[in-house]
Amino acid sequence: MYKCSLERMTDKIETFSKFGDAGHGGITRYTLSPEDNLARKEFVKRMEAIGAVIETDDMANMYATIPGSDPDAKRIVMGSHTDSVMNGGNYDGILGVMSAMEVLEAVVEQKIPHKHPLTAMVWTNEEGSLYPPAMMSSGVICYDYLPEAIRGKFKLEDMLQSKSILDFKTTFGEVLDKSEYKGDKANRLSPEKYLNMFEIHIEQGPILEDNKKDVGVVDCVLGMFNYRLKFYGQTTHAGTFPMPKRKDAFFAASQALVYLHEEIDKLGYPELVYTTGEVICHPGIHTCVPDFFDFSFDSRHEDPAVLDQVLAIVKSCADKTWAGCTCTVEKAWNRDTVYWDEKLIGYCEEAAKETGVSYQLIHSGAGHDAQFAAYMMPTTMLFVQSKDGLSHCEDEYSTPEHCTSGATVLLNAVLKADQAE
Amino acid sequence: MYKCSLERMTDKIETFSKFGDAGHGGITRYTLSPEDNLARKEFVKRMEAIGAVIETDDMANMYATIPGSDPDAKRIVMGSHTDSVMNGGNYDGILGVMSAMEVLEAVVEQKIPHKHPLTAMVWTNEEGSLYPPAMMSSGVICYDYLPEAIRGKFKLEDMLQSKSILDFKTTFGEVLDKSEYKGDKANRLSPEKYLNMFEIHIEQGPILEDNKKDVGVVDCVLGMFNYRLKFYGQTTHAGTFPMPKRKDAFFAASQALVYLHEEIDKLGYPELVYTTGEVICHPGIHTCVPDFFDFSFDSRHEDPAVLDQVLAIVKSCADKTWAGCTCTVEKAWNRDTVYWDEKLIGYCEEAAKETGVSYQLIHSGAGHDAQFAAYMMPTTMLFVQSKDGLSHCEDEYSTPEHCTSGATVLLNAVLKADQAE
Incomplete structure (x- = not known):
């Protein structure tokens, strides 16, 4: 020794x-x-x-x-x-x-x-x-x-x-x-x-x-996957467009992120981690309703079956309308354990x-x-x-x-x- | 004529x-x-x-x-x-x-x-x-x-x-x-x-x-006010940090944005508009939990008393903890009708x-x-x-x-x- x-x-x-x-x-x-x-x-x-x-x-x-x-x-x-x-x-x-x-x-x-x-x-x-x-x-x-x-x-x-x-x-x-x-x-x-x-x-x-x-x-x-969630709305002027007709992509993404946390946390895997670290907001002007919002979704776990369950929840975002916006879910990459x-x-x-x-x-x-x-x-x-x-x-x-x-x-x-x- | x-x-x-x-x-x-x-x-x-x-x-x-x-x-x-x-x-x-x-x-x-x-x-x-x-x-x-x-x-x-x-x-x-x-x-x-x-x-x-x-x-x-909501968390590596201990500033901001919509919409003023068009996310890397998120909040209405009610809701965000993050609410500017x-x-x-x-x-x-x-x-x-x-x-x-x-x-x-x- x-x-x-x-x-x-x-x-x-x-x-x-x-x-x-x-x-x-x-x-x-x-x-x-x-x-x-x-x-x-x-x-x-x-x-x-x-x-x-x-x-x-x-x-x-x-x-x-x-x-x-x-x-x-x-x-x-x-x-x-x-x-x-x-x-x-x-x-x-x-x-x-x-x-x-x-x-x-x-x-x-x-x-x-x-x-x-x-x-x-x-x-x-x-x-x-x-x-x-x-x-x-x-x-x-x-x-x-x-x-x-x-x-x-x-x-x-x-x-x-x-x-x-x-x-x-x-x-x-x-x-x-x-x-x-x-x-x-x-x-x-x-x-x-x-x-x-x-x-x-x-x-x-x-x-x-x-x-x-x-x-x-x-x-x-750990095995992992990395996806992008993209929300498509309509930009309009901050001062002039009535709220019920808006399609605000940042609000849409926020609703989806809260939903993701709720649903994924229900799975109950203490070792599962997921991270949404990179965001893009367009046009990114305080006087404009955002028409596009994009965030990364990175999830890691040893068991591919657990990652599959998480991915199913992530993909389900594309089936819904969020604050009037459509959503697409796109794969960036993944790797096995x-x-x-x-x-x-x-x-x-x-x-x-x-x-x-x-x-x-x-x-x-x-x-x-x-x-x-x-x-x-x-x-x-x-x-x-x-x-x-x-x-x-x-x-x-x-x-x-x-x-x-x-x-x-x-x-x-x-x-x-x-x-x- | x-x-x-x-x-x-x-x-x-x-x-x-x-x-x-x-x-x-x-x-x-x-x-x-x-x-x-x-x-x-x-x-x-x-x-x-x-x-x-x-x-x-x-x-x-x-x-x-x-x-x-x-x-x-x-x-x-x-x-x-x-x-x-x-x-x-x-x-x-x-x-x-x-x-x-x-x-x-x-x-x-x-x-x-x-x-x-x-x-x-x-x-x-x-x-x-x-x-x-x-x-x-x-x-x-x-x-x-x-x-x-x-x-x-x-x-x-x-x-x-x-x-x-x-x-x-x-x-x-x-x-x-x-x-x-x-x-x-x-x-x-x-x-x-x-x-x-x-x-x-x-x-x-x-x-x-x-x-x-x-x-x-x-x-x-219309009279208006423009504020910034800032959320302070802790950055950590996407793959290694357990979820319950995270302080994710993007998730915090998303929770707050959903809360703002719920509370402000309850006020029931059809002519009121509010917009969160500009966002900053730091460090903005897909493998890092965001430690800082900042968004603009612009609200407009003819009646200053209505704007005061909205502002009270916005300011209340600073009294809460969001996903483990603290929040500050800072005035950028306002104008009267x-x-x-x-x-x-x-x-x-x-x-x-x-x-x-x-x-x-x-x-x-x-x-x-x-x-x-x-x-x-x-x-x-x-x-x-x-x-x-x-x-x-x-x-x-x-x-x-x-x-x-x-x-x-x-x-x-x-x-x-x-x-x-």
């Missing part, structure tokens, strides 16, 4: 929080931006300091590898991403990179015997916050292994053409070509070269905190027990690069307790102790995987 | 509809844009053709004047605006300018005797759609006469600094300085030089059509009766330049029937016959005003 270093982990958290520091507790660190390059440079510096060899692939994914005792053994990889959303926090993504670094540092410092080479990895552009979509480079790298329904979104040529949401001009491909971290396609993560994969992430929810558990051993990434590798889950559980870190099994509601990797090699994830369950915001916080406990479980789980094959 | 020309009016409607033609039935004609300048040029051409003298003032308002028999008499002015909203229709504003032109053309062609000089006027930037606020130059010209609560919005130096909503850079003052229509402050509309004012506008509502009336004789512009001049209303009614044009008394829910002019001279308005009550959109339509009937009533009402003093 080995332990990671609280002091070294704390130092990494403090150091990486400076790269993209937005000045009020959080960071903005878009992929391949100058801020992201500072984080990548720090990754290289610290990994070279322990003798790791750095490789990069054609998507600027980075791999820092220390050798194992068997020169022919496949590598075990741990990693996550360095990029963030706008005004994000100091843990989402980067914690998985720091934990992988910490494991390698602990192995080198404590001279822990191991057979397989161990790799700490940085995925490029997981958030997709400047160049959509999210999970871009894992989508590209795992392309041949992804289910047909998912892979269409991640064609390399489309990814390279993805335009900055800030200037609507710069493409991801242009930025990638200029990056000193763009490397050789031959260096890509692949099942020929890598045995299995681990990713640590903050929970992004309050379950571990509520249950007083330091760490979550993740068993699956991805289960992690049972053996790797077992190693994580054993590692937590042996190191005395409190844990529970937990589902992941969010998507992560690891879930695409799972289509090409055995993969699993660990979660670290999040304060108040907040993420994608500056209030995001996990204690250095919890972060270090996560790395300790990761270290010991990786060593179990190392010894098993 | 005199009549205006259907043929001449139809020609004007067809001609002016070309200036800013957006290609699918409507126009985009921002103030002082190349498209607006085409309309202004046509105005000058047609008015000079009947011998009118053209003047412009320092806000680029335009005045085309034909003399009356008394060289010392004050002028009677009719007018509206040539600018439009984005993808607006062919009638809002420009109908008032065309009707004023038509009246002058009829007077000259039919050699109708009149004592006072008659002026057709173009107001600059009534819509404020590129350079806010709306009714900008009537606000500036009538500044000294406006109630304290209104005038603060229309300081000349602020208006000149108003920035384009398209490039966030160009100021209204820059565009005004470059305009060939910027003239002398001494030419401004004023009670010293002008006896009274008339404005024709499309109804922008369905009342005249429903009641089968060609024309509306407007008795007042503006009553038109009784004598001028009488002339319009008599003129309608004498010319056999069907009419009814009607309130104006929308704001118009004439309502600011009303603070400095006797003023009134006429409405022309709108198809389906639509306006500020490309479907906006009034028949040439209704437009000509409106001009005929205007002509005869102006002649009554001419003879009265």
Whole structure:
């Protein structure tokens, strides 16, 4: 049983929080931006300091590898991403990179015997916050292994053409070509070269905190669907058009949203979540009745039969008239539940027990690069307790102790995987 | 009893509809844009053709004047605006300018005797759609006469600094300085030089059509208030945060909007209107629970006591918690009901009766330049029937016959005003 270093982990958290520091507790660190390059440079510096060899692939994914005792053994990889959303926090993504670094540092410092080479990895552009979509480079790298329904979104040529949401001009491909971290396609993560994969992430929810558990051993990434509900009315002047004749698309959408909550909550599934986070209102003028309102509807649950029940309620909105408006319900995408590798889950559980870190099994509601990797090699994830369950915001916080406990479980789980094959 | 020309009016409607033609039935004609300048040029051409003298003032308002028999008499002015909203229709504003032109053309062609000089006027930037606020130059010209609560919005130096909503850079003052229509402050509309004012506008509502009336004789512009309702929640990740702990600001706003409709409709005032046309949702990402939602609330009614009852309901939203979110209710502005001049209303009614044009008394829910002019001279308005009550959109339509009937009533009402003093 080995332990990671609280002091070294704390130092990494403090150091990486400076790269993209937005000045009020959080960071903005878009992929391949100058801020992201500072984080990548720090990754290289610290990994070279322990003798790791750095490789990069054609998507600027980075791999820092220390050798194992068997020169022919496949590598075990741990990693996550360095990029963030706008005004994000100091843990989402980067914690998985720091934990992988910490494991390698602990192995080198404590001279822990191991057979397989161990790799700490940085995925490029997981958030997709400047160049959509999210999970871009894992989508590209795992392309041949992804289910047909998912892979269409991640064609390399489309990814390279993805335009900055800030200037609507710069493409991801242009930025990638200029990056000193763009490397050789031959260096890509692949099942020929890598045995299995681990990713640590903050929970992004309050379950571990509520249950007083330091760490979550993740068993699956929840299945989900994403739809758009669109309401069509008629715009008229705010001051002149009698109420009974109006067709107000915002009022229509509000009625439908209240209906959705009522009906879906009646289903009574405590683990079901659904979110309506993005809205469009046209023409969006205070003196005009809205003639169009559109909102996103994202729902997640492990059981596809539960999602089917929710979807039936969502679709029923199109059968009704809302405040005189018609409604259409359009599919954006969906994905099935991805289960992690049972053996790797077992190693994580054993590692937590042996190191005395409190844990529970937990589902992941969010998507992560690891879930695409799972289509090409055995993969699993660990979660670290999040304060108040907040993420994608500056209030995001996990204690250095919890972060270090996560790395300790990761270290010991990786060593179990190392010894098993 | 005199009549205006259907043929001449139809020609004007067809001609002016070309200036800013957006290609699918409507126009985009921002103030002082190349498209607006085409309309202004046509105005000058047609008015000079009947011998009118053209003047412009320092806000680029335009005045085309034909003399009356008394060289010392004050002028009677009719007018509206040539600018439009984005993808607006062919009638809002420009109908008032065309009707004023038509009246002058009829007077000259039919050699109708009149004592006072008659002026057709173009107001600059009534819509404020590129350079806010709306009714900008009537606000500036009538500044000294406006109630304290209104005038603060229309300081000349602020208006000149108003920035384009398209490039966030160009100021209204820059565009005004470059305009060939910027003239002398001494030419401004004023009670010293002008006896009274008339404005024709499309109804922008369905009342005249429903009641089968060609024309509306407007008795007042409704009092109104405009508030913002703001909902504060907590953003969290869509996939990971349990429903009962969420504070979703969009859901909160939807509940409040449904509540507002229920409570306000219980008041039972058929002429009351209220509109929630502008919304802001933050962060507006489909994978995040919204932590902030803000919508405008605009309500209009003749009776301030009715508006007070509505406002009490609106304000009560701040006393409740909505889906775990707090709510604030903030005043943007309000205005009292503006009553038109009784004598001028009488002339319009008599003129309608004498010319056999069907009419009814009607309130104006929308704001118009004439309502600011009303603070400095006797003023009134006429409405022309709108198809389906639509306006500020490309479907906006009034028949040439209704437009000509409106001009005929205007002509005869102006002649009554001419003879009265």
